[in-house]
Amino acid sequence: MPKVDTSRLYAAHPHLKRIDELWGKPECRAYLTQLMSETRDGARAGFAPDHASTLLRLLMEHDRSFPAYDDSFKLPIWQRSLD
Numbered sequence: 507m508p509k510v511d512t513s514r515l516y517a518a519h520p521h522l523k524r525i526d527e528l529w530g531k532p533e534c535r536a537y538l539t540q541l542m543s544e545t546r547d548g549a550r551a552g553f554a555p556d557h558a559s560t561l562l563r564l565l566m567e568h569d570r571s572f573p574a575y576d577d578s579f580k581l582p583i584w585q586r587s588l589d
Contacts, residue, residue: 508525515560522541534575535577538564
């Protein structure tokens with residue numbers, strides 16, 4: 507389970523509790539990355555800043571806890587998140 511407080515995120519977006527089910531698996535990183543990416547041809551409204559911040563912190567925690575699943579090195583340097 508993540509250490510990041512997800513209570514407000516899950517209260518606003520209950521379907522994101524799936525993150526807990528995927529935690530520690532490569533699919534979790536893929537899911538978090540997908541959530542933070544535009545994949546709906548401009549139709550995605552995006553998350554409120556505090557929820558987006560929580561998602562980013564979750565991704566960073568997952569990468570630190572499970573470095574074998576961190577595939578961010580495959581991205582061009584300008585698309586990598588800064589830690």
